Amino acid sequence: MRLANSVLGVVPAVGCTAYAVSATDPWPRIAALLAFLASAVVAVRGYRLGVTCVHADVTVRGYLRTRVIPRDSIVAITDFPAVRWTAPNGRKRWTPISAFMTSSREPVRISEAKEAAVAQLRRWVTRPKRRRRRRR
Structure with missing residues (x-):
């Protein structure tokens, strides 16, 4: 891809x-x-198109820009696919994920892989946060 x-x-x-x-x-x-x-x-x-989930951030690399979105500010992952999130100033934002966009002309196997990647991203965003145990 x-x-x-x-x-x-x-x-x-x-x-x-x-x-x-x-x-x-x-x-x-x-x-x-x-x-x-x-x-x-x-x-x-x-x-280099793609999405990377590291620690508490999602990095979305597009054709023209890269955006790092804090996991806590993500509202949803849409079917488009895109990330809906809220900026620190309260403004609603929307970042498309070019790497996972599907086309009717691409092979089914590739479309399924992209849909699976979107589902995996949704799971990562919605999973409960791990709390670190404090050592005594």
Whole structure:
């Protein structure tokens, strides 16, 4: 799945390279270079798409940004899939999870794996917190 998520950046990068090689003027080459750099960023970010649950935080890596959400502020994990949460200032927030979005054109096995990952995230968010035992 990681390579499939990277294609969103790799394909345009290849196109930008081909255009830059065939261009004769400097401005189209500069534009192609900038588009190539943006495509490379999307390709790397696509490879790293995902969700990590560590200690009391959920880290959601998307194509353009990474957000760390405290577990205590999470309200729900939606079917979209997205994380609904409340910011410290009380504002309601919504963070989509690009890595777990399903498509009708993808293989059933992959869709099922993504749905299982969303279910696992829901279980992690709703499980009771462990309390540390104090040593005497």
